[in-house]
Amino acid sequence: MTEANQIQKTAAGNSLKMLQAMVGIGIFCALMIVLTFQGTLPIIKKKKAEALEKAIFKVLPGIEKTEAYQLGQDDNFTPLAGEGKEGQVAYAGYDQNGKLVGVAVEASGQGYADIIRVLYGYDPEKQAVVGFYVLESKETPGLGDKIEKDPNFQANFEALDVSLADGQSTLKNTVITVKNGAKQNPWEIDGITGATISSRAIGNIMGVSTAYWVPLIYKNQAAFIENNEQ
Protein backbone atom coordinates (compact mmCIF):
# COMPACT_ATOMS: atom_id res chain seq x y z
CA MET A 1 0.00 0.00 0.00
CA THR A 2 2.75 2.43 0.97
CA GLU A 3 4.72 1.37 -2.09
CA ALA A 4 1.80 2.06 -4.38
CA ASN A 5 1.36 5.42 -2.72
CA GLN A 6 5.02 6.16 -3.24
CA ILE A 7 4.80 5.38 -6.94
CA GLN A 8 1.72 7.50 -7.33
CA LYS A 9 3.42 10.33 -5.54
CA THR A 10 6.51 10.28 -7.75
CA ALA A 11 4.35 10.01 -10.86
CA ALA A 12 2.42 13.05 -9.75
CA GLY A 13 5.65 14.85 -9.01
CA ASN A 14 6.96 13.93 -12.45
CA SER A 15 3.90 15.20 -14.28
CA LEU A 16 4.04 18.39 -12.30
CA LYS A 17 7.66 18.80 -13.33
CA MET A 18 6.82 18.11 -16.95
CA LEU A 19 3.95 20.55 -16.81
CA GLN A 20 6.17 23.16 -15.24
CA ALA A 21 8.83 22.71 -17.89
CA MET A 22 6.43 22.84 -20.83
CA VAL A 23 4.41 25.76 -19.53
CA GLY A 24 7.54 27.65 -18.52
CA ILE A 25 9.17 27.20 -21.91
CA GLY A 26 5.87 27.95 -23.64
CA ILE A 27 5.45 31.26 -21.83
CA PHE A 28 9.04 32.23 -22.44
CA CYS A 29 8.76 31.38 -26.17
CA ALA A 30 5.48 33.23 -26.56
CA LEU A 31 7.03 36.27 -24.95
CA MET A 32 10.04 36.17 -27.27
CA ILE A 33 7.84 35.87 -30.37
CA VAL A 34 5.55 38.70 -29.33
CA LEU A 35 8.52 40.95 -28.57
CA THR A 36 10.16 40.25 -31.93
CA PHE A 37 6.86 40.70 -33.77
CA GLN A 38 6.16 44.02 -32.10
CA GLY A 39 9.73 45.16 -32.58
CA THR A 40 9.94 44.38 -36.27
CA LEU A 41 6.38 45.25 -37.30
CA PRO A 42 6.94 48.95 -37.99
CA ILE A 43 10.16 48.22 -39.90
CA ILE A 44 8.52 45.52 -42.00
CA LYS A 45 5.55 47.77 -42.78
CA LYS A 46 7.87 50.57 -43.81
CA LYS A 47 9.99 48.28 -45.99
CA LYS A 48 6.93 46.83 -47.72
CA ALA A 49 5.53 50.28 -48.39
CA GLU A 50 8.92 51.34 -49.73
CA ALA A 51 9.10 48.33 -52.02
CA LEU A 52 5.63 49.12 -53.36
CA GLU A 53 6.50 52.76 -53.87
CA LYS A 54 9.69 51.81 -55.70
CA ALA A 55 7.60 49.56 -57.92
CA ILE A 56 5.14 52.39 -58.62
CA PHE A 57 8.02 54.60 -59.77
CA LYS A 58 9.16 51.77 -62.03
CA VAL A 59 5.83 51.23 -63.76
CA LEU A 60 5.08 54.93 -64.26
CA PRO A 61 8.18 56.36 -65.92
CA GLY A 62 8.95 59.99 -65.23
CA ILE A 63 6.88 60.53 -62.10
CA GLU A 64 8.03 62.53 -59.11
CA LYS A 65 5.23 61.94 -56.65
CA THR A 66 2.60 59.30 -56.00
CA GLU A 67 -0.63 59.24 -54.07
CA ALA A 68 -2.97 56.43 -53.11
CA TYR A 69 -6.68 56.46 -53.97
CA GLN A 70 -9.33 54.09 -52.79
CA LEU A 71 -12.12 52.84 -54.97
CA GLY A 72 -15.41 53.38 -53.18
CA GLN A 73 -18.61 51.40 -53.58
CA ASP A 74 -20.11 53.96 -55.93
CA ASP A 75 -17.12 53.55 -58.30
CA ASN A 76 -15.55 56.81 -57.18
CA PHE A 77 -11.94 57.32 -56.25
CA THR A 78 -11.21 59.10 -53.01
CA PRO A 79 -7.77 60.03 -51.66
CA LEU A 80 -6.50 57.60 -49.11
CA ALA A 81 -4.98 59.13 -46.03
CA GLY A 82 -2.90 57.35 -43.43
CA GLU A 83 -1.58 53.85 -43.27
CA GLY A 84 -4.47 51.56 -44.06
CA LYS A 85 -4.04 50.51 -47.67
CA GLU A 86 -6.71 47.87 -47.77
CA GLY A 87 -9.44 47.20 -50.26
CA GLN A 88 -9.18 48.34 -53.83
CA VAL A 89 -6.44 50.88 -54.16
CA ALA A 90 -4.97 52.67 -57.17
CA TYR A 91 -1.81 54.74 -57.07
CA ALA A 92 -1.72 57.93 -59.10
CA GLY A 93 1.67 59.23 -60.23
CA TYR A 94 2.44 62.87 -61.03
CA ASP A 95 5.40 64.50 -62.77
CA GLN A 96 7.32 67.48 -61.37
CA ASN A 97 4.67 69.94 -62.55
CA GLY A 98 1.97 68.02 -60.74
CA LYS A 99 0.49 66.70 -63.96
CA LEU A 100 -1.06 63.23 -63.85
CA VAL A 101 1.21 60.78 -65.67
CA GLY A 102 -0.66 57.60 -64.98
CA VAL A 103 -2.22 55.29 -62.47
CA ALA A 104 -0.61 52.14 -61.07
CA VAL A 105 -2.78 49.18 -60.14
CA GLU A 106 -2.05 45.87 -58.49
CA ALA A 107 -3.31 42.63 -60.04
CA SER A 108 -2.91 38.98 -59.20
CA GLY A 109 -3.77 35.55 -60.50
CA GLN A 110 -2.72 31.92 -60.61
CA GLY A 111 0.65 31.29 -62.24
CA TYR A 112 2.45 28.01 -62.82
CA ALA A 113 3.69 27.57 -59.25
CA ASP A 114 1.67 29.95 -57.12
CA ILE A 115 -0.24 33.20 -57.20
CA ILE A 116 1.59 35.88 -59.17
CA ARG A 117 1.17 39.46 -57.99
CA VAL A 118 2.00 42.23 -60.43
CA LEU A 119 1.81 46.00 -60.59
CA TYR A 120 1.23 47.87 -63.84
CA GLY A 121 1.00 51.48 -64.84
CA TYR A 122 -1.83 52.82 -67.00
CA ASP A 123 -1.55 56.07 -68.91
CA PRO A 124 -5.05 57.45 -69.60
CA GLU A 125 -3.74 59.89 -72.20
CA LYS A 126 -2.07 57.23 -74.32
CA GLN A 127 -4.76 54.71 -73.34
CA ALA A 128 -2.01 52.18 -72.84
CA VAL A 129 -0.17 50.20 -70.19
CA VAL A 130 3.23 51.85 -69.87
CA GLY A 131 4.98 49.77 -67.22
CA PHE A 132 4.90 46.37 -65.59
CA TYR A 133 6.57 44.89 -62.53
CA VAL A 134 6.25 41.52 -60.80
CA LEU A 135 5.74 42.05 -57.07
CA GLU A 136 5.61 38.43 -56.05
CA SER A 137 6.03 35.17 -57.90
CA LYS A 138 7.37 31.71 -57.20
CA GLU A 139 7.77 30.72 -60.87
CA THR A 140 10.50 28.23 -61.83
CA PRO A 141 13.93 29.85 -61.66
CA GLY A 142 15.49 30.09 -65.12
CA LEU A 143 12.21 29.45 -66.97
CA GLY A 144 9.05 30.93 -65.50
CA ASP A 145 10.84 33.75 -63.73
CA LYS A 146 11.65 35.21 -67.14
CA ILE A 147 8.37 37.09 -66.73
CA GLU A 148 10.37 39.25 -64.30
CA LYS A 149 13.75 39.28 -65.96
CA ASP A 150 13.46 38.85 -69.72
CA PRO A 151 13.88 42.29 -71.36
CA ASN A 152 12.02 41.16 -74.50
CA PHE A 153 9.01 40.17 -72.40
CA GLN A 154 9.16 43.40 -70.42
CA ALA A 155 9.17 45.33 -73.70
CA ASN A 156 5.59 44.14 -74.24
CA PHE A 157 4.47 46.53 -71.55
CA GLU A 158 6.12 49.70 -72.78
CA ALA A 159 2.99 50.52 -74.79
CA LEU A 160 0.39 47.82 -74.44
CA ASP A 161 -2.81 49.06 -76.03
CA VAL A 162 -5.86 49.06 -73.76
CA SER A 163 -7.99 51.68 -75.52
CA LEU A 164 -11.67 51.76 -74.71
CA ALA A 165 -14.50 50.78 -76.99
CA ASP A 166 -17.03 53.42 -78.05
CA GLY A 167 -19.26 52.95 -74.98
CA GLN A 168 -16.26 53.74 -72.76
CA SER A 169 -17.20 50.98 -70.37
CA THR A 170 -15.36 48.09 -72.02
CA LEU A 171 -12.03 47.58 -73.72
CA LYS A 172 -11.84 47.50 -77.50
CA ASN A 173 -9.55 44.50 -77.37
CA THR A 174 -8.81 42.22 -74.45
CA VAL A 175 -5.13 41.85 -73.60
CA ILE A 176 -3.96 38.36 -74.55
CA THR A 177 -0.71 36.41 -74.70
CA VAL A 178 0.26 35.00 -78.08
CA LYS A 179 3.03 32.60 -79.08
CA ASN A 180 6.56 33.95 -79.07
CA GLY A 181 7.16 35.97 -82.22
CA ALA A 182 3.49 36.01 -83.22
CA LYS A 183 2.67 39.45 -81.81
CA GLN A 184 1.00 41.56 -84.49
CA ASN A 185 -1.31 43.91 -82.64
CA PRO A 186 -0.44 46.39 -79.89
CA TRP A 187 -2.78 44.69 -77.41
CA GLU A 188 -1.04 41.33 -77.65
CA ILE A 189 1.71 40.09 -75.33
CA ASP A 190 4.55 38.19 -76.95
CA GLY A 191 4.91 34.97 -74.94
CA ILE A 192 8.12 33.31 -73.76
CA THR A 193 9.34 30.05 -75.23
CA GLY A 194 9.83 27.59 -72.36
CA ALA A 195 7.54 29.55 -70.04
CA THR A 196 4.24 29.17 -71.86
CA ILE A 197 2.12 28.79 -68.74
CA SER A 198 3.73 31.65 -66.84
CA SER A 199 3.51 34.08 -69.74
CA ARG A 200 -0.07 33.06 -70.48
CA ALA A 201 -0.91 33.57 -66.81
CA ILE A 202 0.41 37.12 -67.09
CA GLY A 203 -1.81 37.61 -70.15
CA ASN A 204 -4.84 36.42 -68.18
CA ILE A 205 -4.05 38.52 -65.14
CA MET A 206 -3.55 41.62 -67.26
CA GLY A 207 -6.62 40.87 -69.39
CA VAL A 208 -8.96 40.51 -66.41
CA SER A 209 -7.49 43.39 -64.44
CA THR A 210 -7.36 45.91 -67.28
CA ALA A 211 -10.91 45.08 -68.34
CA TYR A 212 -12.03 45.99 -64.81
CA TRP A 213 -9.80 48.91 -63.92
CA VAL A 214 -9.15 50.77 -67.15
CA PRO A 215 -12.75 51.93 -67.78
CA LEU A 216 -13.08 52.95 -64.13
CA ILE A 217 -9.86 54.95 -64.11
CA TYR A 218 -10.57 56.55 -67.47
CA LYS A 219 -14.01 57.64 -66.36
CA ASN A 220 -12.68 59.08 -63.09
CA GLN A 221 -9.54 60.75 -64.39
CA ALA A 222 -10.78 64.05 -63.05
CA ALA A 223 -10.75 62.74 -59.48
CA PHE A 224 -6.99 62.18 -59.64
CA ILE A 225 -6.26 65.57 -61.15
CA GLU A 226 -8.54 67.63 -58.92
CA ASN A 227 -7.29 66.18 -55.69
CA ASN A 228 -3.73 66.83 -56.59
CA GLU A 229 -4.38 70.49 -57.23
CA GLN A 230 -6.03 71.09 -53.92
Place this chain on the structure above:
Amino acid sequence: MANPTKNNTGFLASLKDSPSTDEFIKGLWRENPVFVQVLGMCPTLAVSNTAMNALAMGLATTFVLLMSNLLVSSLRNFIPKQVRIASYILIIATFVTMTDYMIQAISVDLHKSLGAFISLIVVNCLILGRAEAFASKNTLGRSFLDGLGMGIGFTFALFCLGAVRELLGNGTLFGWAFFPDTFQEWIVMILPAGGFFTLAIWLLIFNAAKERRATS
Protein backbone atom coordinates in the same frame (compact mmCIF):
# COMPACT_ATOMS: atom_id res chain seq x y z
CA MET B 1 38.85 10.12 -0.24
CA ALA B 2 41.48 12.50 -1.55
CA ASN B 3 42.10 10.53 -4.70
CA PRO B 4 38.73 10.80 -6.46
CA THR B 5 38.64 14.53 -5.76
CA LYS B 6 41.99 14.88 -7.35
CA ASN B 7 40.87 12.81 -10.29
CA ASN B 8 37.77 14.89 -10.54
CA THR B 9 39.64 18.16 -10.77
CA GLY B 10 41.98 16.57 -13.25
CA PHE B 11 39.01 15.50 -15.35
CA LEU B 12 37.46 18.94 -15.12
CA ALA B 13 40.71 20.58 -16.07
CA SER B 14 41.05 18.34 -19.09
CA LEU B 15 37.51 19.26 -20.09
CA LYS B 16 38.37 22.88 -19.79
CA ASP B 17 41.44 23.21 -21.92
CA SER B 18 41.34 20.54 -24.58
CA PRO B 19 37.88 20.54 -26.16
CA SER B 20 37.09 24.23 -26.47
CA THR B 21 38.75 24.78 -29.82
CA ASP B 22 37.92 21.26 -30.92
CA GLU B 23 34.18 21.77 -30.35
CA PHE B 24 34.38 24.68 -32.71
CA ILE B 25 36.68 23.23 -35.37
CA LYS B 26 35.00 19.85 -35.73
CA GLY B 27 31.85 21.35 -37.25
CA LEU B 28 33.80 23.23 -39.86
CA TRP B 29 35.56 20.31 -41.42
CA ARG B 30 35.88 16.90 -39.75
CA GLU B 31 32.17 16.65 -38.90
CA ASN B 32 30.84 19.14 -41.41
CA PRO B 33 27.05 18.89 -41.20
CA VAL B 34 26.49 18.75 -44.96
CA PHE B 35 29.57 17.13 -46.45
CA VAL B 36 30.25 14.58 -43.72
CA GLN B 37 27.07 14.12 -41.67
CA VAL B 38 24.81 14.74 -44.71
CA LEU B 39 22.19 16.46 -42.52
CA GLY B 40 19.72 19.15 -43.51
CA MET B 41 19.51 18.24 -47.16
CA CYS B 42 16.21 20.04 -47.81
CA PRO B 43 17.55 23.60 -47.49
CA THR B 44 20.91 22.52 -48.88
CA LEU B 45 19.39 21.44 -52.18
CA ALA B 46 16.55 23.93 -52.36
CA VAL B 47 18.01 27.30 -51.43
CA SER B 48 21.53 26.98 -52.79
CA ASN B 49 20.66 28.29 -56.26
CA THR B 50 22.50 31.56 -55.73
CA ALA B 51 25.44 32.45 -53.50
CA MET B 52 23.42 35.16 -51.74
CA ASN B 53 20.51 32.85 -50.92
CA ALA B 54 22.90 30.17 -49.69
CA LEU B 55 24.71 32.62 -47.44
CA ALA B 56 21.50 34.07 -46.01
CA MET B 57 20.04 30.63 -45.39
CA GLY B 58 23.28 29.51 -43.74
CA LEU B 59 23.39 32.52 -41.45
CA ALA B 60 19.72 32.16 -40.51
CA THR B 61 20.31 28.50 -39.65
CA THR B 62 23.44 29.39 -37.68
CA PHE B 63 21.50 31.91 -35.62
CA VAL B 64 18.75 29.42 -34.81
CA LEU B 65 21.28 26.67 -34.05
CA LEU B 66 23.29 28.90 -31.77
CA MET B 67 20.32 30.25 -29.84
CA SER B 68 18.61 26.89 -29.45
CA ASN B 69 21.88 25.28 -28.34
CA LEU B 70 22.33 27.98 -25.72
CA LEU B 71 18.79 27.74 -24.39
CA VAL B 72 18.67 23.94 -24.42
CA SER B 73 22.01 23.76 -22.67
CA SER B 74 21.04 26.22 -19.95
CA LEU B 75 17.70 24.47 -19.36
CA ARG B 76 19.11 20.94 -19.55
CA ASN B 77 18.58 20.24 -15.83
CA PHE B 78 15.12 21.75 -15.83
CA ILE B 79 13.59 19.80 -18.73
CA PRO B 80 12.38 16.28 -17.78
CA LYS B 81 13.49 13.54 -20.14
CA GLN B 82 9.96 12.61 -21.24
CA VAL B 83 9.15 16.00 -22.72
CA ARG B 84 12.58 16.97 -23.99
CA ILE B 85 11.86 16.59 -27.72
CA ALA B 86 8.66 18.63 -27.44
CA SER B 87 10.53 21.31 -25.51
CA TYR B 88 13.36 21.42 -28.06
CA ILE B 89 10.91 21.75 -30.94
CA LEU B 90 9.15 24.57 -29.11
CA ILE B 91 12.43 26.38 -28.54
CA ILE B 92 13.60 25.88 -32.13
CA ALA B 93 10.26 26.99 -33.57
CA THR B 94 10.41 30.16 -31.51
CA PHE B 95 13.81 31.15 -32.82
CA VAL B 96 12.80 30.29 -36.38
CA THR B 97 9.75 32.54 -36.11
CA MET B 98 11.93 35.32 -34.75
CA THR B 99 14.39 34.84 -37.60
CA ASP B 100 11.53 34.98 -40.09
CA TYR B 101 10.44 38.40 -38.82
CA MET B 102 13.99 39.67 -38.61
CA ILE B 103 14.81 38.68 -42.20
CA GLN B 104 11.65 40.43 -43.35
CA ALA B 105 12.78 43.52 -41.48
CA ILE B 106 16.24 43.35 -43.03
CA SER B 107 15.20 42.85 -46.64
CA VAL B 108 11.85 42.14 -48.23
CA ASP B 109 13.57 40.87 -51.38
CA LEU B 110 15.68 38.38 -49.45
CA HIS B 111 12.60 37.14 -47.62
CA LYS B 112 10.90 36.77 -50.99
CA SER B 113 13.68 34.63 -52.43
CA LEU B 114 14.08 32.39 -49.38
CA GLY B 115 10.32 31.97 -49.17
CA ALA B 116 8.98 28.97 -47.33
CA PHE B 117 12.42 27.62 -46.53
CA ILE B 118 12.88 29.91 -43.55
CA SER B 119 9.96 28.30 -41.74
CA LEU B 120 11.33 24.92 -42.72
CA ILE B 121 14.45 25.50 -40.61
CA VAL B 122 12.26 24.09 -37.81
CA VAL B 123 12.50 20.61 -39.29
CA ASN B 124 16.18 20.82 -40.18
CA CYS B 125 17.46 17.72 -38.39
CA LEU B 126 20.82 19.38 -37.89
CA ILE B 127 19.37 21.69 -35.25
CA LEU B 128 17.34 19.11 -33.36
CA GLY B 129 20.28 16.74 -33.71
CA ARG B 130 22.69 19.14 -32.02
CA ALA B 131 20.18 19.96 -29.29
CA GLU B 132 19.60 16.30 -28.48
CA ALA B 133 23.09 14.93 -29.02
CA PHE B 134 25.17 17.78 -27.71
CA ALA B 135 23.56 20.75 -26.00
CA SER B 136 21.40 18.65 -23.65
CA LYS B 137 24.53 16.99 -22.26
CA ASN B 138 27.10 19.76 -22.26
CA THR B 139 27.87 23.06 -20.61
CA LEU B 140 26.80 26.43 -21.94
CA GLY B 141 30.24 27.35 -23.27
CA ARG B 142 30.80 24.10 -25.10
CA SER B 143 27.30 24.16 -26.58
CA PHE B 144 27.91 27.67 -27.79
CA LEU B 145 31.13 26.67 -29.55
CA ASP B 146 29.51 23.55 -30.97
CA GLY B 147 26.58 25.53 -32.36
CA LEU B 148 28.83 28.19 -33.81
CA GLY B 149 31.12 25.63 -35.45
CA MET B 150 28.30 23.57 -36.89
CA GLY B 151 26.51 26.70 -38.08
CA ILE B 152 29.55 28.08 -39.84
CA GLY B 153 30.26 24.66 -41.32
CA PHE B 154 26.71 24.54 -42.66
CA THR B 155 26.97 28.06 -44.06
CA PHE B 156 30.30 27.21 -45.68
CA ALA B 157 28.84 24.09 -47.31
CA LEU B 158 25.78 25.95 -48.59
CA PHE B 159 28.00 28.67 -49.96
CA CYS B 160 30.16 26.09 -51.78
CA LEU B 161 27.03 24.81 -53.51
CA GLY B 162 25.47 28.20 -54.13
CA ALA B 163 28.59 29.74 -55.62
CA VAL B 164 29.09 26.90 -58.11
CA ARG B 165 25.42 26.81 -59.09
CA GLU B 166 25.11 30.56 -59.56
CA LEU B 167 28.37 30.78 -61.47
CA LEU B 168 27.47 28.07 -63.95
CA GLY B 169 23.71 28.53 -64.02
CA ASN B 170 23.54 32.30 -64.20
CA GLY B 171 27.10 33.36 -65.08
CA THR B 172 27.25 35.59 -62.00
CA LEU B 173 28.50 35.57 -58.41
CA PHE B 174 26.57 37.67 -55.87
CA GLY B 175 24.87 39.23 -58.89
CA TRP B 176 28.16 40.33 -60.51
CA ALA B 177 28.65 39.15 -64.08
CA PHE B 178 31.64 36.85 -64.22
CA PHE B 179 31.74 35.68 -67.79
CA PRO B 180 31.60 37.50 -71.13
CA ASP B 181 28.18 37.88 -72.75
CA THR B 182 28.90 34.95 -75.04
CA PHE B 183 28.75 32.55 -72.07
CA GLN B 184 25.81 30.18 -72.41
CA GLU B 185 24.29 29.59 -68.95
CA TRP B 186 23.74 26.01 -67.80
CA ILE B 187 20.18 26.61 -66.69
CA VAL B 188 19.98 23.09 -65.25
CA MET B 189 22.37 24.18 -62.50
CA ILE B 190 19.89 26.57 -60.91
CA LEU B 191 17.04 24.08 -61.29
CA PRO B 192 16.60 21.40 -58.60
CA ALA B 193 18.58 18.85 -60.60
CA GLY B 194 21.63 21.12 -60.49
CA GLY B 195 21.53 20.98 -56.69
CA PHE B 196 21.91 17.22 -56.76
CA PHE B 197 24.74 17.36 -59.32
CA THR B 198 26.67 19.95 -57.36
CA LEU B 199 26.16 18.22 -54.02
CA ALA B 200 27.32 14.92 -55.52
CA ILE B 201 30.49 16.50 -56.86
CA TRP B 202 31.29 18.18 -53.54
CA LEU B 203 30.66 14.92 -51.64
CA LEU B 204 32.96 13.16 -54.09
CA ILE B 205 35.72 15.67 -53.45
CA PHE B 206 35.27 15.44 -49.67
CA ASN B 207 35.26 11.66 -49.63
CA ALA B 208 38.27 11.46 -51.92
CA ALA B 209 40.16 13.80 -49.59
CA LYS B 210 39.13 11.72 -46.58
CA GLU B 211 40.26 8.50 -48.21
CA ARG B 212 43.58 9.96 -49.18
CA ARG B 213 44.11 11.12 -45.60
CA ALA B 214 43.20 7.68 -44.27
CA THR B 215 45.58 5.79 -46.56
CA SER B 216 48.56 8.08 -46.15
